[in-house]
Amino acid sequence: MSPFQITRTLPEDATDAALRADVRHGLTTTPKTLPPKWFYDAHGSELFEQITELPEYYPTRAEREILTTRAPDIATATAARTLIELGSGSSEKTRLVIDALTQLHTYVPVDVSETALTQAGQALIAERPGLHVHALIADFTARLELPDTPGPRLVAFLGGTIGNLLPTERAEFLTSVRALLSPGDALLLGTDLVKDEEILVRAYDDAAGVTAAFNKNVLSVVNRELGADFDPTAFDHVALWDTQNEWIEMRLRSRTAQTVKIPALDLAVDFTTDEELHTEISAKFRESGVRNELAAADLHLTHWWTDEAGRFALSLSVA
Numbered sequence: 001m002s003p004f005q006i007t008r009t010l011p012e013d014a015t016d017a018a019l020r021a022d023v024r025h026g027l028t029t030t031p032k033t034l035p036p037k038w039f040y041d042a043h044g045s046e047l048f049e050q051i052t053e054l055p056e057y058y059p060t061r062a063e064r065e066i067l068t069t070r071a072p073d074i075a076t077a078t079a080a081r082t083l084i085e086l087g088s089g090s091s092e093k094t095r096l097v098i099d100a101l102t103q104l105h106t107y108v109p110v111d112v113s114e115t116a117l118t119q120a121g122q123a124l125i126a127e128r129p130g131l132h133v134h135a136l137i138a139d140f141t142a143r144l145e146l147p148d149t150p151g152p153r154l155v156a157f158l159g160g161t162i163g164n165l166l167p168t169e170r171a172e173f174l175t176s177v178r179a180l181l182s183p184g185d186a187l188l189l190g191t192d193l194v195k196d197e198e199i200l201v202r203a204y205d206d207a208a209g210v211t212a213a214f215n216k217n218v219l220s221v222v223n224r225e226l227g228a229d230f231d232p233t234a235f236d237h238v239a240l241w242d243t244q245n246e247w248i249e250m251r252l253r254s255r256t257a258q259t260v261k262i263p264a265l266d267l268a269v270d271f272t273t274d275e276e277l278h279t280e281i282s283a284k285f286r287e288s289g290v291r292n293e294l295a296a297a298d299l300h301l302t303h304w305w306t307d308e309a310g311r312f313a314l315s316l317s318v319a
């Protein structure tokens with residue numbers, strides 16, 4: 001059998017149907033909202049790559065520092081033979097874990113982007129003879145059917161992307177991850193940590209305006225996919241820290257009163273001056289909170305690793 005397999009669990013047209021449903025619902029409720037998953041078309045993914053290199057955006061570098069230091073500990077603690085990565089993207093940081101997992105039999109990257117999966121998967125098998133890659137084209141929040149591969153299993157969810165989910169969505173998500181695991185299996189979770197408000201806000205409102213462009217890109221996605229006539233220059237990028245919820249919120253604030261037409265939905269959407277479209281939350285965590293949320297899903301924290309500066313954490317929990 002080929003060392004590279006790819007399975008599509010997401011129907012080709014599911015993405016289009018989901019976008020339509022999200023846009024119709026999100027732009028007809030108060031406050032208006034669009035889920036952050038629609039940021040990531042080819043241009044948005046490129047902008048996100050640029051964000052990870054900005055001086056203000058520390059999470060990627062902090063997580064890479066932890067992975068570099070702790071990959072041997074992760075390998076010893078898990079002895080994983082199957083690594084499942086949710087939202088794998090380019091798999092760049094994951095290579096640090098894969099390289100340390102000497103007993104690894106199969107890597108299962110899960111992503112909605114077939115291009116990213118094929119590129120990363122092919123590169124990996126070329127460099128690691130004997131390793132199997134079974135990629136899944138799927139939404140990481142969906143119920144996954146995993147290939148039959150040897151245990152122990154390690155599920156990795158890196159980057160702090162769990163912070164894009166609301167608390168109730170996180171509980172559901174962790175429960176569905178737990179359902180994939182057997183005794184002795186583990187979850188490696190990346191979480192950005194609560195810190196000084198200025199540092200957080202700057203990470204989501206950089207001086208070069210890359211995050212602003214990333215945020216506005218969702219409007220271009222809706223224009224292209226649904227024939228809408230959003231003018232991205234008619235909106236301002238907003239990043240604010242919600243002290244109560246301990247999350248960053250990104251919004252797009254309408255500079256004027258305007259009406260946007262969305263022909264594919266036969267919809268016209270009115271914005272008042274300064275009306276804000278909510279586009280993303282990025283929750284920040286504390287150790288106690290992560291421990292409790294994991295425990296509520298019957299996952300038990302065994303390791304908590306941070307970078308030297310204490311900005312970001314990787315946790316390991318077991319089923």
Ligand code: AVJ
Pocket residue numbers: 051059159160161163164203204211214280281282
């Ligand atoms: C990819 C979800 C981890 O929330 O920090 C970066 C996305 N948004 N800048 C994050 C993002 C604005 C990022 N995650």
